[in-house]
Amino acid sequence: MKEITLKVKGLKCHGCEDSLKKDLLRVNGIESVLPSYINGNVKIIYDEAKVSVDLIEKTIKENGREVIK
Numbered sequence: 001m002k003e004i005t006l007k008v009k010g011l012k013c014h015g016c017e018d019s020l021k022k023d024l025l026r027v028n029g030i031e032s033v034l035p036s037y038i039n040g041n042v043k044i045i046y047d048e049a050k051v052s053v054d055l056i057e058k059t060i061k062e063n064g065r066e067v068i069k
């Protein structure tokens with residue numbers, strides 16, 4: 001398992017957190033998702049053998065947010 005924290009733009013409330021968490025947890029290999037609209041980030045624990053960071057970022061974008069590099 002690996003852990004990353006990504007900065008995310010477009011998280012504005014608990015509803016945004018829940019929506020993002022739901023979509024990310026649908027991805028095979030993502031084990032745990034902890035979004036924070038207050039910190040503007042999401043902490044993810046994932047199995048690097050099953051899911052890439054690219055796919056994680058793509059899923060965040062498809063949820064309507066922006067990953068800040």
Ligand SMILES: [Cu+2]
Nearest residue numbers: 012013015016
């Ligand atoms: Cu919201």
